[in-house]
Amino acid sequence: MMSNLVFLPIFIPLFFGALLVFFNKKQKATVNLSFLVVLLSFGVSLYLSYHVFSNGPLTLETGGWKAPYGIILVADKLSVIMILAVNVIALTAAIFALSSVTEKMVEHYFYPLFFLLIAGVSGAFLTGDLFNLFVFFEVLLMASYGLIIIGGSKHQFRESVKYILLNLFSSILFVTTVAFLYSVTGTVNMAQLGERVGQVEQQGILTGIGILLFIVFATKGALFPLYFWLPKSYIVPSPIVSALFGALLTKVGVYSMLRVFTLIFSHKLELTHTFFIWIATITMIIGVIGALSTSNVKLIIAYNIMPAIGFMLLGIGTFSAESLAGTIYYLVHDMAIKAALFFLAGLLVWHAGTSNLKKMGGYIKTAPLMGWMFFVASLILAGIPPFSGFIGKYLLLRGAMDEGHYIAAGVGLLSSLLILFSVIRIFIGAFWGELKEEPKQPLRTSGLAASAVLIAISILLGVGAEWFYPYVQAAADSLIDPQIYIDYVLKE
Amino acid sequence: MEILMSILAGTLFAAGVYLILQKQLLKIVLGTALLSHGAHLFILTMGKLNRGKPPILIEGVKNYTDPLPQALILTSIVISFGVTSFLLVLAYRTYQSNKTDMMDQLRGTDDE
Numbered sequence: 172m173m174s175n176l177v178f179l180p181i182f183i184p185l186f187f188g189a190l191l192v193f194f195n196k197k198q199k200a201t202v203n204l205s206f207l208v209v210l211l212s213f214g215v216s217l218y219l220s221y222h223v224f225s226n227g228p229l230t231l232e233t234g235g236w237k238a239p240y241g242i243i244l245v246a247d248k249l250s251v252i253m254i255l256a257v258n259v260i261a262l263t264a265a266i267f268a269l270s271s272v273t274e275k276m277v278e279h280y281f282y283p284l285f286f287l288l289i290a291g292v293s294g295a296f297l298t299g300d301l302f303n304l305f306v307f308f309e310v311l312l313m314a315s316y317g318l319i320i321i322g323g324s325k326h327q328f329r330e331s332v333k334y335i336l337l338n339l340f341s342s343i344l345f346v347t348t349v350a351f352l353y354s355v356t357g358t359v360n361m362a363q364l365g366e367r368v369g370q371v372e373q374q375g376i377l378t379g380i381g382i383l384l385f386i387v388f389a390t391k392g393a394l395f396p397l398y399f400w401l402p403k404s405y406i407v408p409s410p411i412v413s414a415l416f417g418a419l420l421t422k423v424g425v426y427s428m429l430r431v432f433t434l435i436f437s438h439k440l441e442l443t444h445t446f447f448i449w450i451a452t453i454t455m456i457i458g459v460i461g462a463l464s465t466s467n468v469k470l471i472i473a474y475n476i477m478p479a480i481g482f483m484l485l486g487i488g489t490f491s492a493e494s495l496a497g498t499i500y501y502l503v504h505d506m507a508i509k510a511a512l513f514f515l516a517g518l519l520v521w522h523a524g525t526s527n528l529k530k531m532g533g534y535i536k537t538a539p540l541m542g543w544m545f546f547v548a549s550l551i552l553a554g555i556p557p558f559s560g561f562i563g564k565y566l567l568l569r570g571a572m573d574e575g576h577y578i579a580a581g582v583g584l585l586s587s588l589l590i591l592f593s594v595i596r597i598f599i600g601a602f603w604g605e606l607k608e609e610p611k612q613p614l615r616t617s618g619l620a621a622s623a624v625l626i627a628i629s630i631l632l633g634v635g636a637e638w639f640y641p642y643v644q645a646a647a648d649s650l651i652d653p654q655i656y657i658d659y660v661l662k663e
Numbered sequence: 664m665e666i667l668m669s670i671l672a673g674t675l676f677a678a679g680v681y682l683i684l685q686k687q688l689l690k691i692v693l694g695t696a697l698l699s700h701g702a703h704l705f706i707l708t709m710g711k712l713n714r715g716k717p718p719i720l721i722e723g724v725k726n727y728t729d730p731l732p733q734a735l736i737l738t739s740i741v742i743s744f745g746v747t748s749f750l751l752v753l754a755y756r757t758y759q760s761n762k763t764d765m766m767d768q769l770r771g772t773d774d775e
Contacts, residue, residue: 302735309742316749328757329769332688335753339695339746340683346702346739353732354709 176219177231177246180254180293183212184261188286195278202269205282209258209265212289216258220251224642228659230299238661239363245299245660248646249499253296253426256503259628260418260510261289264411267514267621271411279321287314288415295423299660301352302359304427305345308391312338315420318412319404327407334404341390348383355380362660365434365653374438381436381443385428392424392480395454401476402461406469406526410517413469417476418510422502425483429498432487433650434657440490447488448571452579454481455586462593466528468601471593472509472516475552478586479505485579486567494570496647500640501563504632508551508560511625512594515545518618519601524611528597533606538614542602544622549598551629553591559632562640668708675701688754688764695750699743703736 187208194201223229228247232238246254264285272281291311298304315338319331353359355376356367368377386397393401401421405413436443458477465471479501486498520526522538535542554560564587571580632639649655675697682694710732718730758764 302738306738306742309746313745313749316753320753323756323760325760328753328760332753332757332766332769335750336683336691336695339750340698342742343695343698343702346699346735347705349735350702350706350709350732353706353735354711359731359735 173231174222174229175231176215176222177229177244177297178233179215180212180219180258181244181290181297183208183215184286184293185290188283188290191283191286192280195280195283198274198277201277201282202272205268205286206265208286209261213258213262216251216254219246220255223248223251224645230660239358239360242303243299243360243660244297245362245656246297247656247659248642248649249426249429250296252499252503252642252646253422254293256506257289257292257296257419259625260415260506261285263510263514263621263624264415266624267411267414267618269617270615271409271517271618276321276409280317281321284314284317284321285415287311288318288419290314292419292423296426299361300359301361301364301431302349305342305349308345308423309342311420311423312342315416318415319408321412322409324407330404330407333400337390337400341387344383344390345387348380348387351376351380351383360660361430361434362657365657366661368435368438377436378439378442381432381439382446384431384436385443385447388424388428388431389450390424392421392428392484393477394480394484395450395457398454398457398477402470402473405473405476406467410469410513410520413473413517414510414513417473417513418506421476421480422506425480425498425502428484428487429495429502429650433490433495434653437490437653444488444490447484448576448579451481451484451488452582454478454484455582459586459589459593463589466600468516468519468526468528468531468597469513470526471528471597472512475512475590475593476509478590479509481586482564482567482583485571485576485583488579489567489570489574489576490651491570491574492644492647492651493566493573495650496640496644497563497566497570499643499646500566500632501560503643504551504559504563504629507625507629507632508548511548511622511629512552514618514622514625515541515548516597518614518622519545519597521612522610522614523601523608528600531601531607532604533602534610535602536606537610540619541614542598544619544626545602546595546598547630548622548626549591549594551626551633552594554587555591557633559629559636562633562636664712664714665708668704668712672701672704672708675704686766688757688766688769691766692747692750692754696743696747699739699747703739703743706732706736706739 231244233242291307294307316335390397405416455478461474462471483498486494523531551558551560554564568580679694679698682690710729713728716726716728718728720727
């Protein structure tokens with residue numbers, strides 16, 4: 172079914188993001204309008220997902236150009252789940268922003284960049300065209316380049332230079348890969364690519380192109396050999412920006428892999444997907460080692476992004492309906508809990524006036540609520556039942572075991588334990604014991620409220636898994652059989 | 664013609680990669696600019712070069728150039744303009760606040 176509804180999750184943040192550029196001096200109006208826009212966008216995404224799950228996927232052929240020729244936007248089950256998750260994160264970020272975004276940040280276009288980031292991420296989830304995926308990657312990266320530099324401190328410049336250069340390089344590689352793919356298959360439409368890849372004779376070249384694309388997405392998603400830019404550059408900006416990055420940016424890389432390697436490059440599973448499982452295993456190990464190696468609170472959380480990405484890749488590598496469902500479940504869970512943890516870490520650092528764990532202690536007396544929220548968030552992150560991390564991990568590990576990937580599953584189990592250890596270390600170090608130093612700043616209520624909402628969602632995702640699982644399973648089922656997507660988009 | 668263009672694109676890529684591996688920030692920015700030019704040429708080459716033909720498909724016209732690579736390049740050029748200008752400003756501001764433009768001095772582990 173054709174509908175302009177598909178365009179709205181991109182259009183609303185894009186339009187208001189552009190509009191807000193002109194109001195950067197009007198603090199109060201900007202904050203209020205942004206909140207309304209986020210609510211509106213959330214409402215639209217909720218309606219879109221309801222519509223897609225009850226009436227089937229929606230497409231929009233922009234400008235009336237028929238499917239393989241024009242730019243096409245597709246909202247299938249996976250896309251709307253992701254769009255909904257993005258809008259939940261945006262909503263809680265807007266709540267967190269109420270007390271954490273300073274006048275100076277608003278003046279330096281925090282809100283326009285925030286909305287452009289949301290627009291870019293939503294676009295990447297909705298597009299049905301590989302080149303357009305690159306364009307939306309650029310939109311969200313440009314917004315992130317702006318966001319990472321807001322504040323303009325010395326170390327922010329230092330770390331963001333590397334972040335930007337690396338992302339730029341991977342973007343150029345992306346364009347080059349699209350050109351390769353175009354010359355071999357003669358199309359950039361994902362559905363038509365999925366169809367043609369099976370017909371083209373030169374399977375070897377296609378596998379090579381697939382691996383090139385994997386390198387691009389692995390850079391964006393911070394997988395094993397290409398992760399080194401992530402931890403430091405994620406901790407330098409303001410906590411709300413770190414939370415947005417941690418929750419959204421790497422997940423776009425994972426989503427792209429999920430889409431591309433189920434729809435287009437699924438012809439040489441034994442080669443590519445076995446490779447993925449090894450990369451996933453090493454990523455988990457390296458991420459956990461990083462998280463254990465530092466006593467900087469923000470850095471511990473930033474390193475914890477990597478094992479999570481490893482888990483999701485494990486699901487893609489295993490490539491069964493169950494493990495793909497696990498990947499999607501884990502993706503949504505991780506977006507919520509990473510944002511919550513970055514929020515809480517930011518609050519903790521403000522409260523303590525330092526991010527060094529060794530200088531903290533005893534804050535359970537001054538901030539009991541935050542302490543216990545941090546504890547629950549740690550349990551959720553590590554995947555202690557009955558929280559949401561458990562459901563995703565259970566599906567992933569059972570999927571991996573069923574397919575005989577015992578080493579990867581074992582490493583996954585071990586790394587979960589070490590993840591728990593690394594975050595509980597923050598809880599013990601910062602909240603137990605005697606009060607070492609008086610807190611520098613009081614807690615910010617809106618920050619606590621935003622984290623509480625996200626933690627509540629995570630708990631709900633875990634306890635109410637029976638309600639959510641059918642939707643996730645339906646999305647995974649549509650991924651495992653790409654013909655549904657192809658037929659739908661090309662309308663044969 | 665395609666061979667020549669491929670060699671040119673390859674040269675641009677090589678020069679770009681060489682510049683990116685330098686220590687000075689400005690050279691790195693120039694390297695990214697060269698790399699994106701290489702990528703654009705590459706897209707054009709991959710869409711098969713047809714000189715002097717219109718990039719339009721009208722009924723009856725058999726000889727036309729594939730318009731898609733040109734549309735892709737146009738988008739990609741605009742993006743790379745934006746990113747390059749941003750990078751130049753960023754490089755300047757980084758130099759100002761860190762008092763150096765050498766990459767090996769731009770690392771550090773200040774645990775604040």
